[in-house]
Amino acid sequence: MITFSDKQLKIPKMSKPVYLVTGGMSKFARAMPEKRTEEICIDAMTEAAKFIDMTPAQLKKYIHTCYYGHFADHFGDQLLGESVIHDRLGLDPLGNCGVKTGGATGGTTFWEAYKTIASGYSDCALAMGWERMDEVPTDEGNNLISCAADKDWETPMGHIYTGYYAVMAQKYWQVFGKQEESFRKTMAEIAVKNRGYARMNPHAQGPMDITVEDVLNSPIVAHPLRALDCCLMSVGAACGILADEKTAYEMTDNPLRIDLAAGSHTLRVADRRNMEIPLLPNETKEQYADLGQRFPGGDRYPGFTGFLAARMASYYAYRMVGIQDPTKDLDLVELHDAFTISDIQTYEDIGIRPYGEGRTYVESGDCYHTNPNTGEPGKLPANLSGGLIGNMHAVGATGIMQIIEVGQHIWNRWGEMHGDEAKWERFDREKPKDWKNLQVHGAKRGLAISHAGVGSHVTCTILQHPDHVLEGGTL
Amino acid sequence: MKMEHKASAEEDSKRGTVKVVNGRYKPSGLFHFISPNTPIKDETGKLMGITNPRDMTFIHSYGGEAIFFESMGLGKLMASRCDNPDCESKGSIFMPFRIHCPDCLFKNTVVDITERAKKNAIVHSFMITERTGAFNTLPTPIKFVNVEFEGVCTILMGALIRGEPKIGMRVVPIFKTKNPDYIITDMLWVPADWPTEDLPEGYTY
Numbered sequence: 001m002i003t004f005s006d007k008q009l010k011i012p013k014m015s016k017p018v019y020l021v022t023g024g025m026s027k028f029a030r031a032m033p034e035k036r037t038e039e040i041c042i043d044a045m046t047e048a049a050k051f052i053d054m055t056p057a058q059l060k061k062y063i064h065t066c067y068y069g070h071f072a073d074h075f076g077d078q079l080l081g082e083s084v085i086h087d088r089l090g091l092d093p094l095g096n097c098g099v100k101t102g103g104a105t106g107g108t109t110f111w112e113a114y115k116t117i118a119s120g121y122s123d124c125a126l127a128m129g130w131e132r133m134d135e136v137p138t139d140e141g142n143n144l145i146s147c148a149a150d151k152d153w154e155t156p157m158g159h160i161y162t163g164y165y166a167v168m169a170q171k172y173w174q175v176f177g178k179q180e181e182s183f184r185k186t187m188a189e190i191a192v193k194n195r196g197y198a199r200m201n202p203h204a205q206g207p208m209d210i211t212v213e214d215v216l217n218s219p220i221v222a223h224p225l226r227a228l229d230c231c232l233m234s235v236g237a238a239c240g241i242l243a244d245e246k247t248a249y250e251m252t253d254n255p256l257r258i259d260l261a262a263g264s265h266t267l268r269v270a271d272r273r274n275m276e277i278p279l280l281p282n283e284t285k286e287q288y289a290d291l292g293q294r295f296p297g298g299d300r301y302p303g304f305t306g307f308l309a310a311r312m313a314s315y316y317a318y319r320m321v322g323i324q325d326p327t328k329d330l331d332l333v334e335l336h337d338a339f340t341i342s343d344i345q346t347y348e349d350i351g352i353r354p355y356g357e358g359r360t361y362v363e364s365g366d367c368y369h370t371n372p373n374t375g376e377p378g379k380l381p382a383n384l385s386g387g388l389i390g391n392m393h394a395v396g397a398t399g400i401m402q403i404i405e406v407g408q409h410i411w412n413r414w415g416e417m418h419g420d421e422a423k424w425e426r427f428d429r430e431k432p433k434d435w436k437n438l439q440v441h442g443a444k445r446g447l448a449i450s451h452a453g454v455g456s457h458v459t460c461t462i463l464q465h466p467d468h469v470l471e472g473g474t475l
Numbered sequence: 476m477k478m479e480h481k482a483s484a485e486e487d488s489k490r491g492t493v494k495v496v497n498g499r500y501k502p503s504g505l506f507h508f509i510s511p512n513t514p515i516k517d518e519t520g521k522l523m524g525i526t527n528p529r530d531m532t533f534i535h536s537y538g539g540e541a542i543f544f545e546s547m548g549l550g551k552l553m554a555s556r557c558d559n560p561d562c563e564s565k566g567s568i569f570m571p572f573r574i575h576c577p578d579c580l581f582k583n584t585v586v587d588i589t590e591r592a593k594k595n596a597i598v599h600s601f602m603i604t605e606r607t608g609a610f611n612t613l614p615t616p617i618k619f620v621n622v623e624f625e626g627v628c629t630i631l632m633g634a635l636i637r638g639e640p641k642i643g644m645r646v647v648p649i650f651k652t653k654n655p656d657y658i659i660t661d662m663l664w665v666p667a668d669w670p671t672e673d674l675p676e677g678y679t680y
């Protein structure tokens with residue numbers, strides 16, 4: 001049993017509020033032979049500048065520190081690739097730093113920029129992330145990703161990271177999903193939903209108009225996961241600009257409050273030890289007393305079924321900003337849907353549903369833009385961007401894309417950023433005839449989860465409209 | 476085991492090897508092989524980029540885990556245990572082997588859990604996949620098993636090389652005692668009571 005000290009569980013208290021001023025993204029695709037990485041990063045930066053009616057040159061004048069998220073040096077085959085981008089963005093001689101936390105790299109890049117602003121070191125910081133996973137064939141790419149597992153204890157077994165993750169999916173499937181056909185169908189509905197939402201996103205790499213049957217008939221990757229349950233492998237970049245209050249309002253009339261917290265867990269799933277469930281504000285110890293009876297095999301926490309890093313990131317973040325119940329206090333979320341089943345696991349880790357009941361978030365219709373059961377707006381829409389399954393997973397950019405997507409809803413500019421005919425044309429993509437504006441009406445607060453692999457790193461980002469900041473946090 | 480795209484015998488005969496003498500690495504042979512890059516062009520013949528081939532050998536230290544990797548070739552599974560009387564995790568046995576206790580950071584004691592593994596190891600979870608990454612040497616489909624041992628606080632990942640995995644089934648380790656590679660695949664798993672005659676080449680109970 002692992003225990004944590006009060007000092008370790010201290011809720012972060014920042015010195016001053018931090019704002020998200022703007023953000024931008026490139027097109028996302030499986031391969032971009034026509035572009036060097038710097039061109040993709042410049043695309044993202046240019047969109048961010050344009051979003052607040054600035055030129056890139058004007059925007060750059062505000063930046064004081066830069067954080068660059070780039071998961072895998074060996075994918076780009078360039079050590080210090082961050083310095084290459086920093087130079088090409090013309091941001092020398094500003095201090096800059098590369099950030100690497102696997103799949104959570106994007107979120108962690110924001111986490112660093114956030115602390116830099118909150119500390120007073122900088123008034124304005126750039127957080128930029130990218131990945132290009134097209135410079136090796138898929139087979140070699142799988143090997144490179146597997147090198148993010150333990151090189152001595154895991155990588156030599158198959159050189160396939162999905163496999164190291166899928167053992168957790170199997171456990172969740174058997175213990176909490178009880179191998180029920182209805183649960184398998186709920187997983188498929190996430191894949192249908194996210195690929196469907198991706199159809200409305202000109203940036204998205206994997207839009208598809210599919211049915212539950214299509215998912216259930218797609219090739220098996222690792223039972224119970226099928227091809228359409230899995231996320232994409234992408235090339236692309238995304239960036240955000242963070243600032244203190246004074247600078248933020250100099251740059252735009254509409255900055256958003258932003259707060260982040262991070263958690264971690266063992267790189268090897270094998271090293272997980274038992275502990276008590278760290279409780280979120282909307283949970284009690286008693287409600288989990290019979291978890292092992294309701295779900296035989298489910299009493300071992302976090303076991304193979306919970307992501308402790310996601311739990312801890314939200315444990316800190318909710319108390320920092322005063323979230324009592326994420327479903328009530330938030331208007332939308334962007335989650336790390338690397339696989340349909342890990343999406344369900346995350347609903348529980350971040351308290352959208354109690355442990356064991358994640359599936360009901362989908363089955364209730366709460367996670368949809370429009371609840372398919374009632375025709376009313378979903379209570380807490382998830383992954384309207386298309387997520388990692390439908391939009392992209394350009395690792396270092398993913399967590400940033402999620403934050404910007406949430407921001408665009410709170411800015412009430414989602415329709416403008418996704419419906420623009422010129423953007424569809426520029427990305428050489430056809431805007432669907434039935435294109436629908438997925439703007440969440442009246443969105444005031446949202447959350448983004450950036451997650452690495454089997455759960456080694458997770459960040460939880462909360463965005464709030466400055467006129468609707470929750471009370472009861474530490475800020 | 477299958478080995479696709481294997482280096483030529485000539486290359487392998489020259490490939491670098493290393494000894495440690497007086498605490499220093501003494502490499503001999505070739506640690507990289509040079510191949511020319513080639514252009515990448517589009518259908519009109521316009522240059523888009525280049526290929527960058529490479530073949531290079533790393534020198535990697537097992538340090539305090541060497542005992543684990545060496546023991547598999549001797550048919551033994553070595554774990555480690557925190558014996559610090561003041562540690563809140565005192566008595567915890569770790570598999571994967573941890574050189575130091577993650578709580579008190581004292582050096583762990585090496586413990587032989589071969590018998591324990593043979594008598595009561597069970598499958599905690601598993602996964603079957605046809606997909607592998609480049610450099611894979613395991614036969615497909617790969618059947619990963621996560622193995623629970625009585626009295627061990629962690630759950631080891633391995634590959635089941637015979638039979639079909641199931642949560643809760645008893646499994647037994649087998650070891651590559653003939654020509655060990657000194658990597659984690661020197662230990663594989665089979666269902667309990669699997670016939671000795673049907674173990675993979677080079678592996679024994």
Ligand SMILES: [Zn+2]
Nearest residue numbers: 557562576579
């Ligand atoms: Zn200890």
